[in-house]
Amino acid sequence: MAIKKMDKPNEGVKCVVSTCEYYMNGDHCAAEKIQVEPRQATDSNQTDCSTFIKKDAY
Secondary structure (H helix, E strand, O other): OOOOEOOOOOOOOEOOOOOEOOEEOOOEEOEOOOOEEOOOOOOHHHOEEOOOOEOOOO
């Protein structure tokens, strides 16, 4: 599923992963939506942003 990259930040989502295609200056995320996995995580160390795409990874 392709996630649309917006030309403005997704308000309320902070991202500090500057190597992500959706990263915007100021630690913002430009992904139209994000997906965090796995479903059965019990703490933040077990979670992963599956929306992540490495910049220039075409």
